[in-house]
Amino acid sequence: MTNATEFTEVTSEAELRELLGEVMPRAANKERTRLHDRDREWLAASPFCLIATSDREGRCDVSPKGDPAGFTHVIDDTTIAIPDRPGNRRADGFRNILVNPHAGLIFLIPGRRETLRVNGRARLVREAPFFDEMIVKGHRPQLALVVEIEEIFFHCAKAFMRSGLWKPETWVSDGLPSHARLVKEVQKTTESLDELEAYYSEGSYNKKLYAG
Numbered sequence: 001m002t003n004a005t006e007f008t009e010v011t012s013e014a015e016l017r018e019l020l021g022e023v024m025p026r027a028a029n030k031e032r033t034r035l036h037d038r039d040r041e042w043l044a045a046s047p048f049c050l051i052a053t054s055d056r057e058g059r060c061d062v063s064p065k066g067d068p069a070g071f072t073h074v075i076d077d078t079t080i081a082i083p084d085r086p087g088n089r090r091a092d093g094f095r096n097i098l099v100n101p102h103a104g105l106i107f108l109i110p111g112r113r114e115t116l117r118v119n120g121r122a123r124l125v126r127e128a129p130f131f132d133e134m135i136v137k138g139h140r141p142q143l144a145l146v147v148e149i150e151e152i153f154f155h156c157a158k159a160f161m162r163s164g165l166w167k168p169e170t171w172v173s174d175g176l177p178s179h180a181r182l183v184k185e186v187q188k189t190t191e192s193l194d195e196l197e198a199y200y201s202e203g204s205y206n207k208k209l210y211a212g
Contacts, residue, residue, distance in 0.1 A: 030154070033078070033149065035074065035149065043080070043116070044069065047067060047068060048065070048066040048108045049066075049107045050106045051063050051064075051065060051104075051105050052103065053093040053096035053100065054100055055096045062093075063093040065085075067083065071136070075146070078149045080118070080147050081146045081147070082144060083143075084144060085209070085210060086210065097122050101122050102122075103119070103122040103145075104119045105119075114156060114160075115154070117152065117153055118147065121147070122148075123145075124143055124146075125145075126143055178200070179200045180193060180200045181197075183200070
């Protein structure tokens with residue numbers, strides 16, 4: 001077991017700056033508060049984002065959202081909306097938003113090593129005229145996350161380059177247990193492994209993507 005007393009912690013911004021150096025001017029000046037046309041193009045091409053939230057005590061959650069490219073609805077130059085789709089109903093991030101509206105989002109495009117980051121204040125909306133524009137395969141969302149943009153900027157490619165994320169030759173997922181086996185081993189469940197394999201199969205999941 002690791003002994004935490006052996007750690008040398010960083011406890012001040014001054015110490016952090018001593019280690020990392022000062023922010024490069026290009027990075028320091030890249031935040032914007034309104035959508036640029038290029039931001040709109042990126043959102044129109046993005047099929048996936050990650051949404052970070054925290055509760056009143058600061059406990060954090062990150063939730064993935066995905067739909068056909070362009071699923072993020074642009075309301076105006078400072079406001080976007082993301083539809084909710086059927087899921088596991090835990091609503092961790094949504095429950096956080098109810099007590100702490102601050103949210104951070106990262107929008108990805110497959111094959112692109114840069115990302116678009118949005119930070120702002122979020123709220124849950126159960127009805128709005130733009131819901132009709134969010135219908136996918138007959139599914140009209142019951143909820144949408146509306147985010148008022150406080151800052152937006154493009155993030156550089158270094159993390160994706162280091163990780164080789166979009167390089168299939170680096171992928172090792174086939175060497176890991178199936179999701180059904182992971183669930184069986186780490187959760188309390190009464191289903192057999194065969195039942196879980198059937199439940200989590202791609203064919204079974206495809207039927208549930210937009211079904212309530």
